[in-house]
Amino acid sequence: MNAEPMLAMSPEPATLDVTGLSITYGAGPQGLKAVRDVSFRIAPGEAYGLIGESGSGKSTIAYAVLRHVPAGTVSGRILLNGQDVMAMSPQTLAGIRGRVVSMIYQDPMSALNPAIRVGEQIAEVIRQHRRGDRASAWARSVALLGQVQLPLPAEIAHRYPHQLSGGQQQRVVIAMALACDPELLVMDEPTTGLDVTTEAVILDLINDLRHALGVAVLFISHNMGVVAQVCDRVGVLYAGQLVEEGSTAQVLRAPRHPYTIGLMNALPTIDRAADRLVDIPGRLPDLRVVPPGCVFAPRCAAVQDICHAVMPTLEPVGTGHDSRCHERDRLERLLPAVAPATASDAPLPAKADGGRPLLQIVGIERSFGRAPMLALPFLRRRTPVRAVDDVTLDIAPGQTLAVVGESGSGKSTLARCVAGLLRPDRGDIRLENQVLSPLVQQRTRPQQRALQFIFQNPDAALNPHWTVERIVGRPLQLYGGIARGAALRARVVALLEATKLGERYLERYPHEMSGGEKQRVSIARAFAGDPRLVVCDEPTSALDISVQAAILNQLRDLQQRHGTSYLFISHDLGVVRHIAHRVAIMRHGRIVEAGTPAQVFGAPQHPYTQALIAAIPTLEPKRLRDGTAGRLRTADGMIDA
């Protein structure tokens, strides 16, 4: 299974050999040095993973392999099958793209042309490179669709992209990438937009194809679990530099760089229950002015004097395992070790336990696409879709109820009904036994104040034309009656400090902040009215792992300080494990299972819950999938009506 020992010594030519790659955007000393001196090689048939958070330069490297760097200056050498990509003529390059290397993108919907049948799109690629006739290209296209395990490939080939599910679309993209038997597949976050169950099947498919075709893979991802499922070797990128490299087992199970260790500690998993996550403080350095020492030094927990002065080199710490750290051999003493992956069932501390529920969701139903009242021509009769179907849940004071589901499960619709942004068709929301008006505009001020919302997308949740002071100050004016002036400003500063932002953020506009900072502003805004319940709709899914850990910790701290309840909507079981007192699993608008995290994660009763848990990509190396995964495959493979 593990290709690692084979390649370490092998003198055979690599499929991809990157040496001293640097990419700079913009000219002169102020240029953004996005990638600096990155070297790695991928042997034939090997899967190499590049892990990094946003801004690490991982996608830039992926595109550079196909020499697609429109704005950047590239130095260093990229050899594909021994040929220098940077020195190729445009004709050679066009020939190599598709035949030697092809790319699989994150969003299959935008990688496919919506107006052309998928079979034709694949056949087009084949004709381009092989000059075969139409019939044989079409036949090969159907064969490829069968190879990516799409059922009824001859039928699927006639479909348009929008008639396929997300997982099926990604299979088509993979089939297209395989059309000309490439030797290297570059995958840029190929499963990031997919649900966890679909992701599991696509990862299986990638592994199957690798073993069947012997194709090498450059796998770009921010998700360490996903990388562990696919890759033989892993490189960790930070701020444009490779900081650690080795076999998947070495890097992910025994990391030897403070950044990798930090990432592992920040990763919420369903095994490590109520432990507090360890976030990585600080933010990426400004890559226009690269510091002379170690780039990670400002955020490092094991930082020494030498780190600020001298840039460490990539030195071996084991066979085929390198780390770019001065303290690589003393890290164990300097840092807390990676928390052991044992299940601790200690419940999350909760301020108030039991008693009367704070919020009751009673028999909520909501459908979309109601049929028109009259059967007139031009009015289409659409069967309404039940997004939320008879959901009843309680939230205790000071506790977190997490609602987990995949896309389309109705979890966000439920959240919006609770917040009064959507009118439910049936059912009640009760706050301390008082029935709330279905729409937030009709609720009383104290009721509005008691229920606040934190949104998923920090970029869209803040008015781009408002300063932070105004964003956080507005609820104070609305509920607290603090009109303006020094008193208001003092309260705003206090709120910002409670969310680890300071007075210096007052005058900032949203576009002047990072994603994590924006989400902190959202949290400060939600807590400005001193709410009883905060609805959190995927509050961390747009954030990097290290930032996510900090935000989750922040939410836990605020809950303990204020005794606030949370309705926490998420698709990520690991995140839920860390924040929830109770968990409800939602599918097709219904709650299929509910209980404490220990019950739901420890002994899931419903087959769907079991399938969800089985599908999570864990850090354990590739495992054989049991019957659960088999069921998933058929579920995904079914042709959508």
Add this chain to the structure above:
Amino acid sequence: MAMSQSLVLVTSRRWRRLDAAGIACLGFVLLMVLLILFGPQIAPRSALAFDPLHSLEGPSPAFPFGTDEFGRDIFSRIIAGTRPTLLVALAAAALGVLLGTSTGLVAGYVGGAVDEAVMRVMDTLMSFPGLILAMLVVVMLGPDAMNVVIAIALVFWPRSARLVRSVVLDLATREFIDAARSRGETRLFILARELLPNVLMIIVVDFSLRVTAAILLSASLAYLGIGVTPPTPAWGLMVRDGQQFIELAWWLPVFPSLAIAVVSIGTLLVGERLRRSVATPGGGRPR
């Protein structure tokens, strides 16, 4: 309006770097304000007094743009004509954009039946060719500068409304609007404080384009003999009266036409400049 435009330019904290283009724009706006306020006083000669001795004289040092059939100095008439021409254009553009913005904001945010009803009215208005609609209104209301303003504003209304509505439709789905609703803000607050700042950039550009169109439309109306009446030295009117002499004295229609062109282009450039300074909130200050 020109006054408030220049105020925005000067007072806005977004106006960080006064580069050459900025100074040129500021100069243009100040010049226009000056001409509107003091045009008749600045003009070297009277815009209205006849001088039969000098009728239809070509450009000369004494009369830089020549004289018309009554011996009036065209240069002075253009300067004095800034006020009747631009006041009508600015007022019409402002009224049209104001109507359009409020309609577009409400239709786009409230949606549903309100949107449907309002936009069908707008469609009806839009189905008339602009000039015909304006003529109709002026003929119905009577030839008066105020009525010309109303007529042109009516032409602009549905076009501005459509523009603003399309932007609001997108903005209304953003989460910060949900945030405001879930906070319990009133509709008026959301429209005026949350949405309006985000469409301001569009409005500014739209306004600058509308000023140009209003100058041309009022000139067309004047050319057709509707609206402002002689002897007002409105530029459009001067082009109309001058074109019958085009074979004898080309300068009669050409210089007023040039004035219209210069002001139109100038307004567009100022609008473009404003758009760039309003585009990013906070002006993208370095962190």
